[in-house]
Amino acid sequence: xxxxxxxxxxxxxxxxxxxxxxxxxxxxxxxxxxxxxxxxxxxxxxxxxxxxxxxxxxxxxxxxxxxxxxxxxxxxxxxxxxxxxxxxxxxxxxxxxxxxxxxxxxxxxxxxxxxxxxxxxxxxxxxxxxxxxxxxxxxxxxxxxxxxxxxxxx
Numbered sequence: 001x002x003x004x005x006x007x008x009x010x011x012x013x014x015x016x017x018x019x020x021x022x023x024x025x026x027x028x029x030x031x032x033x034x035x036x037x038x039x040x041x042x043x044x045x046x047x048x049x050x051x052x053x054x055x056x057x058x059x060x061x062x063x064x065x066x067x068x069x070x071x072x073x074x075x076x077x078x079x080x081x082x083x084x085x086x087x088x089x090x091x092x093x094x095x096x097x098x099x100x101x102x103x104x105x106x107x108x109x110x111x112x113x114x115x116x117x118x119x120x121x122x123x124x125x126x127x128x129x130x131x132x133x134x135x136x137x138x139x140x141x142x143x144x145x146x147x148x149x150x151x152x153x154x
Contacts, residue, residue, distance in 0.1 A: 023147040025061040028136040036133075039107065055090040056100035057134070060110070062147050066132045075111060075129040083126070101128070109134060 031037045040053040060081070068077025081089075083097045090097070104110035109131040114124040136142040 023062055025058055025145045025147075026136050026142040027058070027061070027145050028134070029141045029143065031134070036109075040103070052092060052096045052100040053103050055092050056086060056097055057104065058145050058149075059086055059089045060104075060128065061130060061134060062145075064128070064130055066135050072129075074132055076132065076135075078113070078127045078129055080125050080127045101126070104130075 037054065040057065041051065060079075063081055064076040064079040066076050068079070070077040083094045083101075086097045087094045092100075101110065101112065105112060111129045113127045113129075115127055116124050
């Protein structure tokens, strides 16, 4: 029987912990009051809550924002996180991340752009932008979701 080596896991390191320690997503209260959060939770064709999108979205939102360099009208600046890293941070598997991204794109709150990797790496990277509706406007009330919830290893 052939034995394969264990896959290498992405590990959180001290430099990342320091970099993201004070970062947070300002999640507007209106997402809950207007029903968008419930729509994100409910996966199409299911009778139970999905949870995939609501696990992945905070991780994505922490890495881009409306004022980020490269932002365009109604969209944040572009960001890149591998699906494996998103899965690790959100506490879900890689297939769940792909499903969540498809759902966010279909709801028109996320745009993705596939860019080829270097010649020797092969494949592509998926860069994303989030709609600015996922961030508060002006003095609108919001809940502060700290990055430490995701980068703390919980």
